Amino acid sequence: MLEDGKEIPLPSxxxxxxxxxxxxxxxxxxxxxxxxxKEEGISMNQYCLYLLAKNDAEYKKERR
Incomplete structure (x- = not known):
């Protein structure tokens, strides 16, 4: 980020x-x-967490 002249954010x-x-x-x-x-054999909470994390990772890739 420094090489690209972008500001490095402080840790949250x-x-x-x-x-x-x-x-x-x-x-x-x-x-x-x-x-x-149910098809995946996991809780809905785990499934939603997987979907959110997967989408968040894709979003981060696109923003680079």
Whole structure:
């Protein structure tokens, strides 16, 4: 980043994040996520975490 003249952000304070958030989604999406999680043999929470992490990694790649 320095070579590109970009500012390096300061590390964020992880203590200010609880690791939880509530998200309201359509019933149809809830059903779909539940079905896919069962097909994968994991909880819906684990499945959603996987999808969010995967998407976040792709987003980071695009921004480079």
């Amino acid at each position: 304070d992880l203590q200010s994040y609880s690791g939880q958030f509530k998200l309201r989604i359509p019933k149809s999406l809830h059903r779909s996520l539940s079905i896919h999680a």
